[in-house]
Amino acid sequence: MIDDAFVDLSPMVRRRLTLKCEGFNFAGSVKAKSALWMVNDSEDAGLLRPGSAFVESSSGSLGVALSMIAANRGYRFTCVTDSRCNERNVRLMEAYGAEVVVIAEPHPVEGLLGSRIRYIQELCRGDPGILWLNQYANDSNWRAHYQTTGPAVAGAFPDLDFLFIGAGTTGTLTGCARYLKSIGHPARIVAVDSVGSVTFGGLSGPRYIPGLGTGRRPEIVDESVVDEILLVPEREAIRMCRFLAKKGCLLGGSTGAVVAGAWQRLSAERDHVQALGIAADLGERYLDSVYDDEWVRARFGEIGEFDPDEENMAAAAAGDAICG
Incomplete structure (x- = not known):
């Protein structure tokens, strides 16, 4: 297994965010x-x-x-x-x-x-x-990440402030979170879920991107080791995927959600916090969906482009309006 592939997104997203890229494993994903x-x-x-x-x-x-x-x-x-x-x-x-x-x-x-x-x-x-095998209830699902992904994160980032993990079956989330909590690691564990998923008690709704969210709560979910939960609309995940592709990083749909959620969450933090997101896979298998204009328009209409500088200015203007 490849557990040491990391990409620094900081110059692209204007946040101190690194991705742990699991798409280089055999079979192409975490x-x-x-x-x-x-x-x-x-x-x-x-x-x-x-x-x-x-x-x-x-x-x-x-x-x-x-x-x-x-x-x-x-x-x-x-x-x-x-x-x-x-x-x-x-x-x-x-x-x-x-x-x-x-x-x-x-x-x-x-x-x-x-x-x-x-x-x-x-x-x-x-x-x-x-x-x-029943990945939704199989403890071997999360134990795999307790023994591999979690230790790899802790070894590479001993002083990490935030760890953002997409929630599908929650195997990666539960395993990493349990490991980091067991060793007293300081990172806040942030579960990133899709709007329309019921995993953490949200309302069921239509979802089109595979690999993130569920229509039925997995048995291995363990919210006791999760510090925060973020719900990200799929259109924001797609906008982020397409933005990163234009910067040279072709990533999967769930990773777009993880980065979009992290970008929004980190906007409320001081500039020097260190964050890591788990990128479950790469983007080649999404060329006919997330990266296909007709597929996107048929499901989401015109979604526009993500621009971190414009988004930052809009957020700042909204904050000034509230304070005023």
Whole structure:
């Protein structure tokens, strides 16, 4: 695993913000860690043996990582995803030999995720020999980051003030936060979630960017180790992604939300605070969505461009108006 790839965004966003780039891992995302730990622990427990079959629900990145591992170890893998999963991830999974099931009809309460999980439950009832890894409740998900990502953050940034982490299943968030709290690290842990996600009690709403937010609260969520929660509209995540791309950093949709949330939160802090954001993946797999003009207009209309200097001036003017 690659745990020492960092990019300083400070000159671009006018905030002292660094990104820990997980997109250089095998399988192209932070999900490589959770995938490996869940499979290894299942093998150690005797739940996976040569020729076994397993299934998982994924919006894309975890499915790609599991497809790679299954191909390497001779397992049969079925990924249950939904219509938000981009075509590139579907094709990657199929290239590794995985079966991909795309769910199109959302559950009336728990959305597309709820429908994915119900499909898996029915599949497992029909064939008890299929193992469901269940990343939403599997402690190996967060333990992967307790043992890798968390220590890497602490080692590289012992005096960090803020750590911003996107919340999907919350495996990365929970594992990193628990590790940093366990060693008494000073960083405030900020969970970045999407508007429309119910993970932290928000109102359910439409979401289009995979990898961030849920329509059903994951069992491994641990709010006791989270200091702050930020809800970021997807249009702001997209604006930030596109701004960073024009500066030479092509990053995934959830990273856009993390940077947008961090930018806004740090505007209320003194200039010398040090912040780090976790970038879950890179942007190549989002070329047909976040970076496609027609896709964006069809879902969000005209979103405009992000300009940190103009945004800073607008924020300052609003503050002066309030003080006056």
